[in-house]
Amino acid sequence: MEVKTVGVYGAGLMGRGIAQVALEGGYDVVLYNHRTPTLEKGVAGIKKGFEKKVAKGKITQEQADGWLGHLKATIELEDLKDVDIVFEAMVENMALKKEAFAKMAPIIKPEAIFVSNTSSLSITELAAASQRPEKFLGMHFFSPVPAMKLVEIINAYDTSEDTIETGKAVAKGFGKEFVTVTDVPMFIANRVMCPMMNEAAILAGENVCSYEDIDKACELGYNLPMGPLKLADAIGIDVMIEVMESLYQETADSKYRPAHLYKVLYRAGRLGRKSGKGFYDYTK
Numbered sequence: 001m002e003v004k005t006v007g008v009y010g011a012g013l014m015g016r017g018i019a020q021v022a023l024e025g026g027y028d029v030v031l032y033n034h035r036t037p038t039l040e041k042g043v044a045g046i047k048k049g050f051e052k053k054v055a056k057g058k059i060t061q062e063q064a065d066g067w068l069g070h071l072k073a074t075i076e077l078e079d080l081k082d083v084d085i086v087f088e089a090m091v092e093n094m095a096l097k098k099e100a101f102a103k104m105a106p107i108i109k110p111e112a113i114f115v116s117n118t119s120s121l122s123i124t125e126l127a128a129a130s131q132r133p134e135k136f137l138g139m140h141f142f143s144p145v146p147a148m149k150l151v152e153i154i155n156a157y158d159t160s161e162d163t164i165e166t167g168k169a170v171a172k173g174f175g176k177e178f179v180t181v182t183d184v185p186m187f188i189a190n191r192v193m194c195p196m197m198n199e200a201a202i203l204a205g206e207n208v209c210s211y212e213d214i215d216k217a218c219e220l221g222y223n224l225p226m227g228p229l230k231l232a233d234a235i236g237i238d239v240m241i242e243v244m245e246s247l248y249q250e251t252a253d254s255k256y257r258p259a260h261l262y263k264v265l266y267r268a269g270r271l272g273r274k275s276g277k278g279f280y281d282y283t284k
């Protein structure tokens with residue numbers, strides 16, 4: 001299926017990033033958010049993204065203005081009716097996402113494809129609620145979307161081959177590299193990365209080496225740009241507990257139980273960078 005117009009449901013961090021790369025890819029974009037302030041913030045974020053590129057000489061002002069001319073920002077769901085594909089990028093909540101797809105289903109043209117950018121929820125469960133499961137897939141972007149090259153393309157149980165091919169073409173159109181995977185908990189990158197980070201936190205709890213040396217070993221031994229404890233602080237200790245807890249619940253495999261030290265830090269109010277302290281102290 002040929003995609004010309006891209007819809008984005010949610011103008012938060014991920015939604016505005018997806019809208020930006022779609023504009024840069026030459027698509028018409030309809031960006032929806034149910035609240036005006038978030039929508040305005042989203043549009044401002046896209047403009048800022050373009051301004052930075054103009055300042056760096058990567059694009060011209062005319063190019064930026066041209067792209068912005070293809071953006072329609074709206075709080076009316078009806079405005080999504082003619083899109084060829086819609087990316088859901090709203091809050092990570094199964095019930096709210098299902099409700100959003102159920103609301104979009106009768107409005108958006110039947111041949112359009114529905115996409116979720118969820119990080120952790122079942123694509124198959126969302127697809128079943130979308131009323132068009134064969135035209136449903138997951139496309140998991142990474143943050144910040146304009147800078148990160150990867151998209152994971154996830155097929156749900158009923159996703160058609162044509163839908164997957166369209167997803168691949170759109171990912172390319174957005175200037176991204178993709179990988180494909182069947183709907184499994186946490187897909188590929190997070191499925192590998194999060195247990196590795198959890199293991200680092202388990203080791204940190206054994207008091208056999210310093211936090212700094214765990215990060216240093218991973219940074220210098222594997223050329224990681226950031227060690228796993230620093231990364232957990234950046235993501236948020238609360239998020240790490242949630243992620244590991246959901247993987248543990250879903251698989252019933254004890255190897256995924258959240259590191260006890262994550263829980264200790266959480267109880268101490270040390271949520272990572274956002275609270276000023278996590279494994280490390282950022283207040284100094």
Ligand SMILES: NC(=O)c1ccc[n+]([C@@H]2O[C@H](COP(=O)([O-])OP(=O)(O)OC[C@H]3O[C@@H](n4cnc5c(N)ncnc54)[C@H](O)[C@@H]3O)[C@@H](O)[C@H]2O)c1
Pocket residue numbers: 009010011012013014015033034035038089090091092093096117118119120140141142143
């Ligand atoms: N942040 C990341 O690094 C990242 C990476 C990959 C995928 N994701 C996924 O992307 C999605 C969005 O995450 P984000 O980081 O952009 O979050 P965000 O908090 O920046 O944005 C959340 C969006 O949800 C909307 N929203 C909140 N409550 C709503 C409601 N009741 N009805 C309709 N819309 C509502 C908000 O208006 C906003 O547009 C989530 O599913 C998340 O798991 C996030």
